Amino acid sequence: MSCNKTQAMVVISTEEEWSSLVCLLEENVADKEEQLSPEGHVYNLVLDDCLISLHYADVKPDMTQENISQVMNACFTSCKDGINTFLLLVPGGHYTTKQMRLLEILQAHFGTEAFKYLVVVSLEDGKVVTMLDDTLLELINTCDGRYCRMTSPSARDKVNALVSMVDYMLAESGSTGYSQSMLADAKKRSTEDTAMRMLRQKVQEAEEKVQAFQQMVAQREERRAKEVEELREKHDEERRNEAAERRQYEAKKESLEEAVVSHKAILHFQMRPEDEDDTDKMSVVLLGLSGSGKTSALRLILQRAGNQYPFTGCTDEDPQPTVVCERREVCTGGKRLILVDTPELWDEDGVVNLEQVKDCLALALPGPHIYLLVLQVGRFTQGESEMLTQLQKIFGRDAVEHSMVLFVHMNQGPQRSQRIHNYVAGAHTMLHELTRRCGSRYYELSLAKTHNGMSYPQVRQLLSGINKLVASHGGRAHVVKRFTAQELQERKKITEDVKDRAWEANFLLKDA
Numbered sequence: 001m002s003c004n005k006t007q008a009m010v011v012i013s014t015e016e017e018w019s020s021l022v023c024l025l026e027e028n029v030a031d032k033e034e035q036l037s038p039e040g041h042v043y044n045l046v047l048d049d050c051l052i053s054l055h056y057a058d059v060k061p062d063m064t065q066e067n068i069s070q071v072m073n074a075c076f077t078s079c080k081d082g083i084n085t086f087l088l089l090v091p092g093g094h095y096t097t098k099q100m101r102l103l104e105i106l107q108a109h110f111g112t113e114a115f116k117y118l119v120v121v122s123l124e125d126g127k128v129v130t131m132l133d134d135t136l137l138e139l140i141n142t143c144d145g146r147y148c149r150m151t152s153p154s155a156r157d158k159v160n161a162l163v164s165m166v167d168y169m170l171a172e173s174g175s176t177g178y179s180q181s182m183l184a185d186a187k188k189r190s191t192e193d194t195a196m197r198m199l200r201q202k203v204q205e206a207e208e209k210v211q212a213f214q215q216m217v218a219q220r221e222e223r224r225a226k227e228v229e230e231l232r233e234k235h236d237e238e239r240r241n242e243a244a245e246r247r248q249y250e251a252k253k254e255s256l257e258e259a260v261v262s263h264k265a266i267l268h269f270q271m272r273p274e275d276e277d278d279t280d281k282m283s284v285v286l287l288g289l290s291g292s293g294k295t296s297a298l299r300l301i302l303q304r305a306g307n308q309y310p311f312t313g314c315t316d317e318d319p320q321p322t323v324v325c326e327r328r329e330v331c332t333g334g335k336r337l338i339l340v341d342t343p344e345l346w347d348e349d350g351v352v353n354l355e356q357v358k359d360c361l362a363l364a365l366p367g368p369h370i371y372l373l374v375l376q377v378g379r380f381t382q383g384e385s386e387m388l389t390q391l392q393k394i395f396g397r398d399a400v401e402h403s404m405v406l407f408v409h410m411n412q413g414p415q416r417s418q419r420i421h422n423y424v425a426g427a428h429t430m431l432h433e434l435t436r437r438c439g440s441r442y443y444e445l446s447l448a449k450t451h452n453g454m455s456y457p458q459v460r461q462l463l464s465g466i467n468k469l470v471a472s473h474g475g476r477a478h479v480v481k482r483f484t485a486q487e488l489q490e491r492k493k494i495t496e497d498v499k500d501r502a503w504e505a506n507f508l509l510k511d512a
């Protein structure tokens, strides 16, 4: 039979639907003629002088890309005059994942160009489909509305309608269908896409690697910082512990040394001959303006230092102003400590009481070793600011090398927050200068009875300071050049003779 025209249609469907289509056409469309090709299924149908050649693309969703290519190429080859259209069979108007996958294969092989030649065919065996899926509607839209229903009673009419639809589509596109050059273009694009995809994938992999590396570096940095911090904390704690241990050790060592010295001294003191020389005597002269606290400080030092040395004349009552120099002795740390109390040797106006100066030097024999400048915490007068000048004027320029300052607290002890160092640091520059010129040798003593406990360590520190200063001068006393030794010795004798009178005078004043 000769035909005026031929339409080659490639059918995209599952094998089951392809069989259903063939059955439907065989049963309902006359003048049919079936022909099977060795490569796959081909079904030729002659209808009104038109040869409709249906080529089944036997692709399966699980096929490899290579196999799909083979099937599609065979399909293309069997359509000798090119492919006019692609038919996607959907059973009963249901667009399922199977059909979606087949369309993906079609697009992958023939490119998006193939959609311009695609017709969606709904196989409806006796059933009438009234509602279409949204996804199917979308697909039909993509195909510019090319949708055809294939029902058994009117199959012939439907095939005719399909042929007309294809004719119209080809006329619209101005081509004969999907061509070899389109296939070549699709393959080229696919290769380019694949290359681009691979490139993109490699870039992404590289980026991921960079990111992972950066993350790893950041994690390591974080871990290292944490370790360093932990190590630092550990070291800090070790240092703190070491410092505490060192302090404990130093305190222990100091107290042991003191105990040894004290013990030796007691033995030495007990065993020494009567006429022993004066090398173990330290003589301290307390100096300061009236009311600075010299007598009170002297009493407290004697009480705290002189456990082995009983002395009379010490009461708990407030002392009265001292009118004559007095000498007290105490055995401490293995030495005889001589303390010389003085009345005001010079007044605020700088007027010197020379007789009392001589007395104090005579009573300080074999010293003086130390000049203890007594100042009240919180009080610093104009006269006191010139203390060192007066001291040097009276006792000689080098007297300052034998001087130290004793700050006394009258009413309250030092607050924890304001230790004597802080007091000095924040004091008037003149006071600051005074302590500096005394070689920063300054100590404190709480006279207030409410802070009784504090005076024990304070006296211990003061005595230690006295010992150190005396030792730094090789145990030698300070020589006051303006008076001869003989003159002072004689004065000492006279002073001791009038000692009883001095006591009397002081006590008389007290009772007044």
Ligand SMILES: Nc1nc2c(ncn2[C@@H]2O[C@H](COP(=O)(O)OP(=O)(O)OP(=O)(O)O)[C@@H](O)[C@H]2O)c(=O)[nH]1
Binding pocket: 288, 289, 290, 291, 292, 293, 294, 295, 296, 297, 318, 319, 320, 321, 322, 323, 342, 343, 344, 409, 410, 411, 447, 448, 449
């Ligand atoms: N508020 C208070 N006053 C005290 C304390 N101890 C002593 N005083 C007073 O401080 C003043 C001076 O005390 P002294 O120790 O006699 O001073 P001084 O330097 O020996 O004075 P002169 O002998 O006059 O040179 C006296 O009026 C004491 O009554 C104390 O703990 N608290």
Ligand SMILES: [Mg+2]
Binding pocket: 294, 295, 296, 319, 320, 321, 322, 341, 342, 343
């Ligand atoms: Mg006094």
